Amino acid sequence: MAQIGLFFGSDEGNTEAVAYRIQARFGADRLDVHDVADVTVLDFEDYDVIMLGISTWDFGQIQSDWEDFWGDISAVDFTGKTVALFGLGDQFGYGDFFLDAMGMLHDVVVENGANIVGHWPTTGYDFDASKALVPGQAKFVGLAIDQDQQENLTCERLNRWCQQVHTALGFDGALSPLDD
Numbered sequence: 001m002a003q004i005g006l007f008f009g010s011d012e013g014n015t016e017a018v019a020y021r022i023q024a025r026f027g028a029d030r031l032d033v034h035d036v037a038d039v040t041v042l043d044f045e046d047y048d049v050i051m052l053g054i055s056t057w058d059f060g061q062i063q064s065d066w067e068d069f070w071g072d073i074s075a076v077d078f079t080g081k082t083v084a085l086f087g088l089g090d091q092f093g094y095g096d097f098f099l100d101a102m103g104m105l106h107d108v109v110v111e112n113g114a115n116i117v118g119h120w121p122t123t124g125y126d127f128d129a130s131k132a133l134v135p136g137q138a139k140f141v142g143l144a145i146d147q148d149q150q151e152n153l154t155c156e157r158l159n160r161w162c163q164q165v166h167t168a169l170g171f172d173g174a175l176s177p178l179d180d
């Protein structure tokens with residue numbers, strides 16, 4: 001069992017691919033990847049450090065597997081757990097709902113006691129509204145990935161965010177940036 005448990009939900013594979021790119025940076029010995037479609041609440045109890053990946057669909061809605069799991073995740077006690085979130089969405093076309101699901105998932109785990117790391121600046125994104133913003137700050141509650149429209153920025157964003165989270169978790173040394 002690795003130290004970090006990453007749980008993702010993905011309709012068309014974008015969030016899943018990002019999950020494995022995060023694992024490639026931290027290492028499979030340190031980070032386990034789980035599809036939320038295949039887990040129970042018990043799987044969350046195995047980890048003190050958790051990453052959550054979610055995409056937004058249909059004008060501000062939660063990704064379908066996360067939606068099915070919503071009652072379960074709402075019952076998980078995150079007290080004493082550190083959580084980092086990442087969200088997938090399209091800023092052009094859904095700019096009034098950009099990454100809303102990440103904000104909704106964030107609110108659930110914070111309500112249940114999670115300590116959040118991995119806030120991410122809004123610089124470089126163009127959108128009108130998002131539920132994934134930190135109130136009063138130009139930051140998202142987690143990493144923002146627009147794989148459909150800013151694919152060329154994903155690699156560098158992943159390198160920077162993974163290092164940021166690695167440092168916030170108190171791990172020694174630096175991660176090796178990847179060119180993927």
Ligand SMILES: Cc1cc2nc3c(=O)[nH]c(=O)nc-3n(C[C@H](O)[C@H](O)[C@H](O)COP(=O)(O)O)c2cc1C
Nearest residue numbers: 010011012013014015055058059060089090098099
């Ligand atoms: C019909 C449709 C609705 C979408 N609605 C939103 C939305 O409300 N907000 C957003 O940020 N992205 C939205 N998106 C973009 C998806 O979140 C994006 O394609 C994401 O990369 C999908 O990730 P997944 O394959 O892991 O589910 C939508 C895409 C489609 C095709």
